[in-house]
Amino acid sequence: MSAALLAAEGLCKRYGPIQACRDISFEIDEGEALAIVGESGSGKTTLLNLIAGLTAPDSGQVRYRLRDGAVRDLSSLAEAERRALMRADWGFVHQDAARGLRMSISAGGNIGERLMALGDRHYGRIRAAAARWLERVEIPADRLDDPPWTYSGGMRQRLQIARNLVTSPRLVFMDEPTGGLDVSVQARLLDLIRGLIAEMGLAVVLVTHDLAVARLLSNRIVVMKGGEAIESGLTDRVLDDPKTPYAQLLVSSVLAV
Amino acid sequence: MMKPGTDNLLVVEGLDKTFTLHLHGGVRLPVVRGVAFAVRRGECVVLDGPSGAGKSSILKMVFGAYRADAGRILLADGDGLLDIATASPREVMRARRGVMSYVSQFLRVIPRVGAIDIVAAAAREAGREPEAARARAASLLTRLNLPERLWRLPPATFSGGEQQRVNIARGFAGGHALLILDEPTASLDAENRNAVVELIAERRAAGGGFLAIFHDEDVRARLADRLIDVTAFSAQQAA
Numbered sequence: 289m290s291a292a293l294l295a296a297e298g299l300c301k302r303y304g305p306i307q308a309c310r311d312i313s314f315e316i317d318e319g320e321a322l323a324i325v326g327e328s329g330s331g332k333t334t335l336l337n338l339i340a341g342l343t344a345p346d347s348g349q350v351r352y353r354l355r356d357g358a359v360r361d362l363s364s365l366a367e368a369e370r371r372a373l374m375r376a377d378w379g380f381v382h383q384d385a386a387r388g389l390r391m392s393i394s395a396g397g398n399i400g401e402r403l404m405a406l407g408d409r410h411y412g413r414i415r416a417a418a419a420r421w422l423e424r425v426e427i428p429a430d431r432l433d434d435p436p437w438t439y440s441g442g443m444r445q446r447l448q449i450a451r452n453l454v455t456s457p458r459l460v461f462m463d464e465p466t467g468g469l470d471v472s473v474q475a476r477l478l479d480l481i482r483g484l485i486a487e488m489g490l491a492v493v494l495v496t497h498d499l500a501v502a503r504l505l506s507n508r509i510v511v512m513k514g515g516e517a518i519e520s521g522l523t524d525r526v527l528d529d530p531k532t533p534y535a536q537l538l539v540s541s542v543l544a545v
Numbered sequence: 546m547m548k549p550g551t552d553n554l555l556v557v558e559g560l561d562k563t564f565t566l567h568l569h570g571g572v573r574l575p576v577v578r579g580v581a582f583a584v585r586r587g588e589c590v591v592l593d594g595p596s597g598a599g600k601s602s603i604l605k606m607v608f609g610a611y612r613a614d615a616g617r618i619l620l621a622d623g624d625g626l627l628d629i630a631t632a633s634p635r636e637v638m639r640a641r642r643g644v645m646s647y648v649s650q651f652l653r654v655i656p657r658v659g660a661i662d663i664v665a666a667a668a669r670e671a672g673r674e675p676e677a678a679r680a681r682a683a684s685l686l687t688r689l690n691l692p693e694r695l696w697r698l699p700p701a702t703f704s705g706g707e708q709q710r711v712n713i714a715r716g717f718a719g720g721h722a723l724l725i726l727d728e729p730t731a732s733l734d735a736e737n738r739n740a741v742v743e744l745i746a747e748r749r750a751a752g753g754g755f756l757a758i759f760h761d762e763d764v765r766a767r768l769a770d771r772l773i774d775v776t777a778f779s780a781q782q783a784a
Contacts, residue, residue: 475656475657476657478656482655486666486669486670504655521634522609522634524610525610525611525612528605531612532567537568540568
């Protein structure tokens with residue numbers, strides 16, 4: 289059996305007196321979606337930043353299988369290698385679209401920028417790819433030259449997804465991708481993300497406090513509380529038969545998931 | 546114990562389940578104890594017993610959606626056996642793609658996805674090519690009398706019976722060896738109930754195994770090869 293696409297082992301991170309993550313381990317492969325759930329302050333965003341290499345852990349490591357099959361410890365990568373990985377192999381969808389997009393350049397430019405970063409210089413080809421992706425995320429073609437600050441919240445999120453997926457990454461990190469959107473807009477976005485995960489065989493690590501989102505998008509769940517992964521397993525098993533008091537509280541606090 | 550050379554699809558042994566309600570002072574609700582039965586290829590095994598006896602909980606443990614506290618749930622997986630009670634999440638996911646599927650009492654509606662796409666997606670997950678998956682979905686929806694004008698619409702606005710037929714079509718789409726059915730005909734009229742019974746009978750004749758809950762006497766009489774009395778595994782009495 290080959291190595292997992294990404295394997296986190298014993299990740300710990302402390303901010304002063306606060307243990308933000310304690311001894312977290314999991315693996316993820318292509319075609320799998322892992323949801324990290326928990327309340328604000330549970331450490332889920334810290335965990336996402338640790339595995340995406342945005343924050344260095346105090347101890348523990350993250351191993352990643354590169355396209356050539358070599359498995360590398362992320363902390364052993366040079367900064368240039370890490371950046372190349374983030375451009376070519378990974379995507380990161382932020383809750384706040386302004387963090388993931390350039391708000392004042394055109395939508396086409398936002399999508400094309402990722403391709404240019406990989407060395408594509410053919411204007412016509414880049415523009416065609418941008419137009420194709422705009423259609424795929426259900427944004428009207430005549431908005432290609434408009435900057436995202438003119439877009440609605442839902443459209444910005446869809447554009448962010450297009451920008452991330454245009455380079456055919458293998459792993460996408462998502463931090464509350466539907467947070468702050470109207471329910472009807474959320475449904476459309478969730479359905480779009482679901483379809484793209486299945487079609488592209490993506491691995492996804494999703495941080496959310498919304499168990500309905502986790503149910504719809506993920507195969508597996510990790511429940512975080514006070515920096516610890518207190519329960520994990522199949523999404524339907526954790527949601528339908530939660531074991532720990534906290535997971536039971538979390539599930540029972542939701543109207544219908 | 547499952548012996549080599551038998552045609553068992555599923556063997557359940559010594560299965561226990563108790564719910565512990567931490568939010569209610571740690572109250573323990575024993576559900577079942579010592580559940581044991583087998584399902585062979587080409588057999589329809591029906592769980593029998595009053596409401597609350599633990600029938601649905603047993604189905605959910607077999608599918609891996611509930612934890613088993615003790616016992617074994619041995620599923621024939623290719624040449625080997627997989628114990629769902631102790632399998633890793635990934636092994637359960639793989640078994641759900643290739644070996645078993647589950648039809649719940651209610652369709653969990655996915656926003657904006659059309660009925661035929663929901664069914665075709667299940668066929669694709671089980672490994673069919675897109676074209677074949679769609680053809681399979683169309684043929685199942687036809688057999689289950691879902692009007693073609695509804696195929697492209699999301700089932701959220703469908704009647705209970707229509708939603709349930711989409712749910713059944715989804716369960717059958719992957720061609721899994723074992724189908725787990727929780728009252729699939731509850732919300733159907735006589736004609737559609739009949740269509741479901743015929744679909745099950747046909748799959749059974751082709752070697753498919755079924756573990757089911759049917760409340761309808763007529764459906765039971767026509768399909769059940771064996772009834773398992775779940776009250777025999779009552780944990781309340783044993784406790």
